[in-house]
Amino acid sequence: MSLSLAAIRRPLFKPLLRPVTYSRWLHLLTGCVAGVLMGFLRSGTFRPGHGGPWLSFAVLPVPILLLAALVPAVRRIEGLQAQLLLIPGRSGTGERGSQIATSPSATWPDRGRTAVWLLLRLEAGVAMTALTLQLPALTVVLARAAMGHATGVTGWPSIDTPRWWYGLLAPLPLVVLLTVVVGAGALMTGAARLLLGPSAAERLAALEARTERILEHNRLAQELHDSVGHALTVTVIQAGAARAAGSPEFTDRALAAIEDTGRQALADLERALRLLREDAPRPADRPSLTDADRLLESARAAGAAVRAEVTGPLEALPGPVSREGYRMVQEALTNVLRHAGPVPVSVRIAADADALELEIRNGLPAASESSGGGRGLRGIRERATLLGGEAETGPEGDEWRVHARLPLRRLG
Known part of the structure; x- marks a missing residue:
């Protein structure tokens, strides 16, 4: 009771x-x-x-x-x-x-x-x-x-x-x-x-804002995947090569490359964390194609023989195109190092008044993602689609080819 x-x-x-x-x-x-x-x-x-x-x-x-x-x-x-x-x-x-x-x-x-x-x-x-x-x-x-x-x-x-x-x-x-x-x-x-x-209009505006936040978080996840994945791939390859070489001089170069790559990955991680804070302004120091030399040198330091062809005024590219183009090249090079190792790679970056073209070629050992199901290659295609362009990844002859074309006129 x-x-x-x-x-x-x-x-x-x-x-x-x-x-x-x-x-x-x-x-x-x-x-x-x-x-x-x-x-x-x-x-x-x-x-x-x-x-x-x-x-x-x-x-x-x-x-x-x-x-x-x-x-x-x-x-x-x-x-x-x-x-x-x-x-x-x-x-x-x-x-x-x-x-x-x-x-x-x-x-x-x-x-x-x-x-x-x-x-x-x-x-x-x-x-x-x-x-x-x-x-x-x-x-x-x-x-x-x-x-x-x-x-x-x-x-x-x-x-x-x-x-x-x-x-x-x-x-x-x-x-x-x-x-x-x-x-x-x-x-x-x-x-x-x-x-x-x-009201109905306010609910719609709130839904659109929430959708924008979700899309931004998805984009941020892809960017972290590209940046951190590239840094870890380069670090693993450099560490393995230094141990196999047995040369103090090569080891010093490898450690320097690992340090530089790690520092850049930490900077990208800090940018990502600032973006996750809703009250923080969007960082203005995100890397763009004008920083592509850093990617190429990182791949070379990992042992890949990178041959690059860069044409056109990269500094005049719209910000979104330049930043997403950088991430696409980064993911393509990461894919090469992860699946093919230190092999010859050709990189072509061409900008003109109409479009930006990116092309990365290497030997077919990178074709472990030939089904197109890998997150990195899928991310390249998604980035291109969001910018109104197109991207193709897959084998062509005896090479693995990543090609993207991003139009500029609609963004100019």
């Missing part, structure tokens, strides 16, 4: 222990502020015998609130205070956020919903303020009546004949008040999500 009573008491008293219950209560009470201010401005509202000011509080501010709803910033103010008091600790309009918008009204439907919200806040605020004042006063009256004092409170029948059993009824108004506070707070929270929630 004790366990069942505890199980019953827990859900009954749990709302009273939650801070959000009282922040919502405060939110409800502030809805009456406009009515009280208008009541002070209207003469006779508080005179004796007027019948109570509550009706005036509920009616007088209506025209002012309807006009206020036309101001775009009012929706933002109401959204912020609703987030702060109705759903503290949550922000944003997603499923895990408050689902309450904090942007100004942009359309007439936004203004209409804001007007309905303001009127709802007013009427709920007046009702809650009246109950907050009257119900505790009624508890005091019942307690005094139980002690033998005839008394009354405005708005309630007076008690002329005190009885002891009025003491049993004294807690009842407070129980009713707390029950109404919990229920009204939950209802106002639901109404805020409905009336102050994001």
Whole structure:
């Protein structure tokens, strides 16, 4: 029996222990502020015998609130205070956020919903303020009546004949008040999500922003794969070659190449981490094709005989094309070193007014990814497609060929 009573008491008293219950209560009470201010401005509202000011509080501010709803910033103010008091600790309009918008009204439907919200806040605020004042006063009256004092409170029948059993009824108004506070707070929270929630256009904008973040993270994952994969491949090959050579001079060169490649990989990793921080600006020092010599020297240091042909003004290329072109060459060289080892490689980088062409050729041992299913080669094709170009990877004769063409006119 004790366990069942505890199980019953827990859900009954749990709302009273939650801070959000009282922040919502405060939110409800502030809805009456406009009515009280208008009541002070209207003469006779508080005179004796007027019948109570509550009706005036509920009616007088209506025209002012309807006009206020036309101001775009009012929706933002109401959204912020609703987030702060109705759903503290949550922000944003997603499923895990408050689902309450904090942007100004942009359309007439936004203004209409804001007007309905303001009127709802007013009427709920007046009702809650009246109950907050009257119900505790009624508890005091019942307690005094139980002690033998005839008394009354405005708005309630007076008690002329005190009885002891009025003491049993004294807690009842407070129980009713707390029950109404919990229920009204939950209802106002639901109404805020409905009336102050994001419009269809705002939901679409949020979805587009989320899609952009996902695409950016996918691009970042591909970039890390290319950069770190290249660095690890070069490091492994250099370390193996140094151990096999048994030459102190070659070992020194290999260690220097490993150091340079590792330093560049760390710089790329730092750039990636900065991009993952939503409040950080996009790094402006990402490598581009003007840094292609560094890639070629890294491959040569790993033992590959790289023959390069670079033509055209690489410094004049659009930023996205130049940066993605660098990553494509990097992945192609990494593929050669990983699957073919230190073999002869020819690299052609040609830029003109219409397009950028990249071509990397080497012997067929690199064809372990000839199915086209490797992440690196698939990434080259995806990068080319995103820039409106095309890329081909696969065997051609007795060579493995990576060829990409990126148009420039649509980006210029």
